[in-house]
Amino acid sequence: IAKQHHNELTKKLDAMHPADIAYILEALPPDDRLLVWDLVRAERDGEILLEVSDAVRESLIDAMEPKELVAAVEQLDADELADLAPDLPTEVMQDVFSSLDHEEREQLRAAMSYPEDSVGALMDFDMVTVREDVTLEVVLRYLRRFDELPDHTDQIFVVDRDDKLRGALSLNTLLVNDVEVEVASVMQDHQLVLHADDSAESAAQAFERYDLVSAPVIDHHDQLIGRLTVNEVMDFIREQSEEELLAQAGLREEEDIFAPIMDSVKNRWAWLAINLVTAFFASRVIGAFEGSIEKLVALAALMPIVAGIGGNSGNQTITMIVRAIALGQIQPEAARRLYRKEMGVALINGIVWGGLLGLLACWLYDSWALGMVMTGAMTLNLLLAAFVGVSVPMLMARYGRDPAVGSSVLITAVTDSGGFFIFLGLATLFLL
Amino acid sequence: IAKQHHNELTKKLDAMHPADIAYILEALPPDDRLLVWDLVRAERDGEILLEVSDAVRESLIDAMEPKELVAAVEQLDADELADLAPDLPTEVMQDVFSSLDHEEREQLRAAMSYPEDSVGALMDFDMVTVREDVTLEVVLRYLRRFDELPDHTDQIFVVDRDDKLRGALSLNTLLVNDVEVEVASVMQDHQLVLHADDSAESAAQAFERYDLVSAPVIDHHDQLIGRLTVNEVMDFIREQSEEELLAQAGLREEEDIFAPIMDSVKNRWAWLAINLVTAFFASRVIGAFEGSIEKLVALAALMPIVAGIGGNSGNQTITMIVRAIALGQIQPEAARRLYRKEMGVALINGIVWGGLLGLLACWLYDSWALGMVMTGAMTLNLLLAAFVGVSVPMLMARYGRDPAVGSSVLITAVTDSGGFFIFLGLATLFLL
Known part of the structure; x- marks a missing residue:
């Protein structure tokens, strides 16, 4: 009977959004939490680890074998991996690192090199870029080749041969304009550009002030290296205000309510x-x-x-x-x-x-x-x-x-x- | 010389984003604040009033003639008007109300009827809807007739003849799929739907949890009446955490630091x-x-x-x-x-x-x-x-x-x- 029960639970968990599973894990006392954690399909472990709070993440990672951990986090993007990295055992990180291809390895290295509260630490690398001398028609055809666009793509970035940012083409602009016109003539070139080592705090203020969904991130050579999206900004704002509330009461960090x-x-x-x-x-x-x-x-x-x-x-x-x-x-x-x-x-x-x-x-x-x-x-x-x-x-x-x-x-x-x-x-x- | 100075300042203000002007107004002591406020072009007054904090808004409204106020807020959408309404003198609201067309009047009435911390009070009415039996080609042609899409349009809503919500078509889906396919075959029909009288708090949690940019809002008859967007949610989260911090210190509300x-x-x-x-x-x-x-x-x-x-x-x-x-x-x-x-x-x-x-x-x-x-x-x-x-x-x-x-x-x-x-x-x- 326990087995049948387990099967049912597994099915339910499979149908759930990772954030919802994370929510359930947070609310469970340690023993039940590990029980449910075992029932989650292994390939979903990574995205769930990203969603849970630091305290709960620690308890889940402690309960996993190094091999399981490597399998779980290999599924993630470089920027997500960088978020988890500080909590993972060194040998796991080494295994993961050697399994990445060259580009991902560089991205991971870059993401981990930025200090915690900088734009670089929050950005992701997944974005669509085009050249300015093509027509919207060409852009539309190019996009149709994708299986799906990266999350929160409200604009695609216009770069030159050296990956220098020239401007941005919002999907809005792309959709309402004549397909014959060139990107250069309709792109926005005076938009907000972030530097990877800008503080996350000031980026968050810009997102709030100008109601942004995404913003391009450039490095010291003005090259486009990533993109900051509103979901990361919202998480950052929430975490910051939580930290402030906790700090006011003299709590060093958030606590797993079932912590020892x-x-x-x-x-x-x-x-x-x-x-x-x-x-x-x-x-x-x-x-x-x-x-x-x-x-x-x-x-x-x-x-x-x-x-x-x-x-x-x-x-x-x-x-x-x-x-x-x-x-x-x-x-x-x-x-x-x-x-x-x-x-x-x-x-x-x-x-x-x-x-x-x-x-x-x-x-x-x-x-x-x-x-x-x-x-x-x-x-x-x-x-x-x-x-x-x-x-x-x-x-x-x-x-x-x-x-x-x-x-x-x-x-x-x-x-x-x-x-x-x-x-x-x-x-x-x-x-x- | 003062006049030349004023002209320069006026030009600078004209070039600025309303949120930036609001920011400057907040930081100025009362006299200088009203001086700058007078230099802002009258048709921008409305959007700036929306951006400033409650305390500063009061001080600006107090300094305006009823006629100026009517002119300023007439420019706004119904949902924005509803946000300002509690701070405006009754005779101003009456003048504005009689200047609206039937649809806007109904929207304003609806927006003002929802309690402060409900989804209805935060939603806007500006959105794009299509029918499910048309092809993406038709949708694309339809969108091209717009001068611009509403802000934060990451999806367009699919409704039937009675305005009942059938699903949503994300721009992502619209852009990567073959233009020949019908909306019905690619639309998302299991997405998050909010009710106008859901609490803003729970909506904010859903936005954070599922990383949403927008969500449809329906009424008791399942009819689509509006849309909640991430910028409103972010403002709500920020205001809430501010309020919590202030309440902990025993401050009833935010204070204009230069208040009497x-x-x-x-x-x-x-x-x-x-x-x-x-x-x-x-x-x-x-x-x-x-x-x-x-x-x-x-x-x-x-x-x-x-x-x-x-x-x-x-x-x-x-x-x-x-x-x-x-x-x-x-x-x-x-x-x-x-x-x-x-x-x-x-x-x-x-x-x-x-x-x-x-x-x-x-x-x-x-x-x-x-x-x-x-x-x-x-x-x-x-x-x-x-x-x-x-x-x-x-x-x-x-x-x-x-x-x-x-x-x-x-x-x-x-x-x-x-x-x-x-x-x-x-x-x-x-x-x-």
């Missing part, structure tokens, strides 16, 4: 360690004021409010600035304006919320002075948060660092320690 | 108010233990560490679970497994980091008992964080709420108050 406990611990450790250090530092700031707290224990209860609200407000500022920097909306000249605005917001929030909390503190502990210290400390800490919230990402951007990384940890550290120091300091000065 | 201070205050207020409430509650938890703190003031310095690390760890768990739910990786059966795993991670972190901090506390305050309480409290608070970090998003998902909204506030509230309660409670029990 120790893998998860490692994935989350760096962040906890950093937070431990900053929390310990904040704790020592409080420690310095133990005498004051002993005399007025209400301070202990009120101080986390000052620190917490400061942290939240600072994170709002920093998120907004980081995003604006990423979108290129902030020019250096704008800095003063931003400081003024953020400090203004902080001042209003400090007076309103700080005032409210001051009243509460005053009512709870029956002390006007304590209320005033509370309001003052909240306002100052919010101003500190605003100042640091603008400065940190602006400085990081100026020194060429990614302002999204670590900004949030830094601001929380400042507003915690700063908040405790300001509140306990003011209290020591004015209340004791 | 009061606008920013309002945008950030809701979140600060919620945090104030949770912080105040945590403060009252501490207040309940004031007697203990008075006797052992070291507690005041150590308690924020317990609360802080719990919050960080809980946010890691919740981010991972929310993401896995969004990707559909979590089945209800998996819950027990996840609890076990997350509690395991928490236990290890608690013993290791809690142990380390216990040693530090013991060394600082020269009290083994205090160190043990510290370790115990950290471990318990991490376990609490793990439990709540799994439960909250799972429960929210079960009751059909978006688990990404508010999860982070909730977990921080729990780990703060919980952390203070556990630590001060243990200390009161064992140390005093």
Whole structure:
């Protein structure tokens, strides 16, 4: 009975899109996952490995024999192989490499030579090119010789004898124009051209801004070497925003939700360690004021409010600035304006919320002075948060660092320690 | 001299892509922004309004006369008009509406009737359809009568007399096949079809999963009414991930970085108010233990560490679970497994980091008992964080709420108050 069940499942899997199989594999716990993986036809393994997340891919590759792996990935194009290469055992890659023909080998070498977040790493090599001195009629006849055009072919590229890019002929243009005209007279020659070592980020922005489906990629000699397509760009955008969300929560990388406990611990450790250090530092700031707290224990209860609200407000500022920097909306000249605005917001929030909390503190502990210290400390800490919230990402951007990384940890550290120091300091000065 | 300068600028703007002009407008402070906006040719205003962010769009629309606005948006397609409609003054929309022909009016009405995050709200109406009983030759001749095909036409749709969708003919198929064959024999009839009231989110997932450039959209009578294209999907994905990032920091919506201070205050207020409430509650938890703190003031310095690390760890768990739910990786059966795993991670972190901090506390305050309480409290608070970090998003998902909204506030509230309660409670029990 188990066998019949297996046969049915195999049939179902055969009929499914590789991306759907990948989706199912992601959702299965490890044992079931490997069971289903075994039922997938071997020649489809390669395309499915491309679709699954890094964490799940690792678990599948670990379960495969080197021979199986070689068979699976041999089916792939050079650019796809390059994506998988970092996860494959060296001996598998060597076997695959020696099975490729000269052109594919060169392509694989090229694709692997580009850094991870460059256009070169995302492009594919599969495209149609024509010469500019032929008629559309000739182009149409040429295309009819293909079994099928490469995916996402919305334009074919026009090159000269040296493979230098001369322009592009969109299928749109090809289809609406008279077949007698020459390519040269209808091709687009002012279109967006990417360089293989352009950053993927800037390419993605161009795709979004100009609503592209594909774009030609050239090398240093202006020779056409590949093509970037919108599906790769969309994957890149999704991955990037995922990474940002994970990084904000202090996860080093995406996690297979069924990963062994120790893998998860490692994935989350760096962040906890950093937070431990900053929390310990904040704790020592409080420690310095133990005498004051002993005399007025209400301070202990009120101080986390000052620190917490400061942290939240600072994170709002920093998120907004980081995003604006990423979108290129902030020019250096704008800095003063931003400081003024953020400090203004902080001042209003400090007076309103700080005032409210001051009243509460005053009512709870029956002390006007304590209320005033509370309001003052909240306002100052919010101003500190605003100042640091603008400065940190602006400085990081100026020194060429990614302002999204670590900004949030830094601001929380400042507003915690700063908040405790300001509140306990003011209290020591004015209340004791 | 200013005039000459203006003329030059006008020429430059004329030569620019609307998306590039939008980009420049975003980066300019309000006064300069309106100056440049005045120089843009009036007939381009509409397409630029479509490209700018909501916040900037508002500022531009506010600066325009109703007559200018009508002239600007009349140029747009029905689906684009529908995107702008919520931001336009009612009298402008009425004028525009009465200037449309019957078909456009119906399209506009349809587009505006779909909820914001549905396929219907993102689709466009511009597409090419053919009948299945004609040859490719006829199709090619038909296409040649167009001045240009709609953007992102990678396939043309095959419909019957009643506009019911029969299949699709990709340009790829059209170009590689013999011109003599009939559409019916080469068209794809098992392709992805969207319903106008499908969620945009699920459509976006389908586009990513199957690498689509366009997909047909049908209504309840299976009639083809429009088409969703990859550029709309990409914009949707980008907006969604932006919103998620902003929401995590407690920003209600994207902010024009040059917005007036009061606008920013309002945008950030809701979140600060919620945090104030949770912080105040945590403060009252501490207040309940004031007697203990008075006797052992070291507690005041150590308690924020317990609360802080719990919050960080809980946010890691919740981010991972929310993401896995969004990707559909979590089945209800998996819950027990996840609890076990997350509690395991928490236990290890608690013993290791809690142990380390216990040693530090013991060394600082020269009290083994205090160190043990510290370790115990950290471990318990991490376990609490793990439990709540799994439960909250799972429960929210079960009751059909978006688990990404508010999860982070909730977990921080729990780990703060919980952390203070556990630590001060243990200390009161064992140390005093």
